[in-house]
Amino acid sequence: MSRSGKSRPPLVADKRYDAKPSGKAGKAAKPAAKGKGSAKSKAAARKKVPARKPARARNPIVAFFGGLFSWIFRLIWGFAWRFTAVLVMLIGLGVGYYYASLPDARELVDGRTRGSVTLLDREGQVFAWRGDQFGGVITADTVSPHLKNAVIATEDKRFYRHFGISPRGIAGAMRINMREGRSPLSGHGGSTITQQTAKLLCFGTPYDPASGQTEAEYEAECRRGTIARKVKEAIYAMAMEAKYTKDEILTIYLNRAYLGAGSRGFEAASQRYFGKSANEVNAAEAAMLAGLLTAPSRYAPTNNLQRSQDRASVIVGLMEEQGYLTTAQAEDARTHPAQLSEAAQARAGGYFADWVMDSGPSFLTRDTTEDVIIRTTFDQRIQTAAEEALQYVFEEKVREGSKAEAAIVIMSADGAVRGMVGGRKTKVSGAFNRATQALRQTGSAFKPFVYAAALDLGYSPNDLILDAPLTINIPGSGPWSPKNYSRKFYGEVTLTESLAKSLNTSTVRLSEAVGRENVATVARDFGIENELAPGPAIALGTSETTLIQMTGAYAGILNGGRSVEPYGIMELRLQGDDTPISGQDGGMGERVISETAAGELVYMMNKVIEEGTGQRAKLGDRPVAGKTGTSQAARDAWFIGFSADYVAGVWMGYDDNTPLSGVTGGGLPAEIWRETMLRVHEGLPIRPLPMIEPSAPARAPDVAGQQRGRKPANTAEQVILEVLGTILGRN
Structure with a gap:
């Protein structure tokens, strides 16, 4: 039977496996066309896709809290990043503000509001700082x-x-x-x-x-x-x-x-x-x-x-x-x-540095806004000598536990202060300075001014003065009768013997003879600035003054009779400048007594140490002169003296005025003075004192003439004699 239409393709079995392409056949192979496929292929594809399981229902409680926590987290996170952003912005603004206000770094290195003072010793070496x-x-x-x-x-x-x-x-x-x-x-x-x-x-x-x-x-x-x-x-x-x-x-x-x-x-x-x-x-x-x-x-x-x-x-x-x-x-x-x-x-220069800061102009010392350099009279070797001497005496000769204090001042004859100890604690700053701040009765250390007035009026060291009972009627106080420390009287003695033995009655007689006002004038002219006690007891040192003033006054005796202003500043300049703002070279002022009177007084004070109350102060072959002093009830003990090179003053006592027990000026103060001066003069050649030894024989006192405008006082005895002389002359 014949067929009509296209012939049907031959039946071919399905491929189970893909063959590996090779050669031209492989290259010529093309993929199957998209879209249309065989029903079997589509069915196979559907079989390979797994079936979706139905959704599982969530627990409502878990879902609630999960959502709540998620919401809180989102809230916190939102707040946190916003807060952080604001904080960073504020910090940035703050940093920017301060950044804009910051000056050049070089302007910030010195932040002091006040200046400073650097203290140099006499050799130009730094020994202290202030500020x-x-x-x-x-x-x-x-x-x-x-x-x-x-x-x-x-x-x-x-x-x-x-x-x-x-x-x-x-x-x-x-x-x-x-x-x-x-x-x-x-x-x-x-x-x-x-x-x-x-x-x-x-x-x-x-x-x-x-x-x-x-x-x-x-x-x-x-x-x-x-x-x-x-x-x-x-x-x-x-x-x-x-x-x-x-x-x-x-x-x-x-x-x-x-x-x-x-x-x-x-x-x-x-x-x-x-x-x-x-x-x-x-x-x-x-x-x-x-x-x-x-x-x-x-x-x-x-x-x-x-x-x-x-x-x-x-x-x-x-x-x-x-x-x-x-x-x-x-x-x-x-x-x-x-x-x-x-x-x-040296712990910032101690008492001396404090004194210099107080004695200098405040705008360049205590209140300076500049950096100041001060060259001073300070001698570190002498300062060490004084500190070691004080320590030695208190360790070796003062009972353990004693609260007694002491002070030392050492200066040259022109008033240049070389060392200063204001108390037993020497390594201090800003402490009470007994050498410059303590007002104490001088006792017999004042007597040289009485004899200075007498010598300047014409007395001789060999003149005789009566040491015998004496009573003076003081208006408003009644009779006053001075007595000697020994409770004895020595009759007629020379002025030299009277000073050497520190006799009270003969000294008061001399003071009354030359005039209390003359004695006070001499003391003031020599640098005793504090008010002097009125009355006849002025001769026995009942007035109060400081150790530095007394030491300066004795320096006036050593230098030939000229006043002295103790000083510590030699030169003052600003840091970085070579030209000094101010300077000082010497502290001597006007003449107080004649050079002859000063030389004779040095001789008399030498006898105090050689033969009198100050024998513990001897320095061997080195000639020295000085005077002891013990105030009323032994509340203060002094020894002040000098060699040809240096003057040193020592005070000892209690801060609360408790009387010293068994201490006089010729005892521990003289020993402190000796230990100090031995160390100070170590290695120095021996030089003679500028003293004038009297050649005139002893005679009764007779004040003749006037010097420096001072007149001898008219005592009651002199007034009576003058009146009698006038009456007899008329007859």
């Missing part, structure tokens, strides 16, 4: 590498890696605080060097004296550690990090940090403690200076050298741990700890 010292600008580049490393190791080992604050440091400080039983924000603060510098700058607020705050109150306010101030400190620190380089920040810190003993900055502290620049300190000295940052007063080597050295040893350990020192270098620093300079050991 906040600023030794000059040092930089992170010029300072000793040991010092730079010590500061970083101690205060902020991540200094060169943080941005002004150290989160790790704060966390560590909080952990230490809690471990030590404090609140997280009490105690250690974790402050970086940048933060500490911000605090030193008081966040850019300078001290204003007109504010009513003291400088101490201002600094205390700047150091307050409230939360608000900590935040402000952190912002200011970040502004500094943005404005300055790390080394500029470190330079400000090195120059502004307070390091004890009035030292502002490491240069001043290095000069203060070691007598050298901060550029030159070694590892041990650097460690000691860095150790002061924690507690400047406590660790100041002038307060307790051993404690300061122990602290330095800890710093050396930190430097070793952080790789700034090798093991050998660290061991060497521990074995050879830093030592104070001689000037530092």
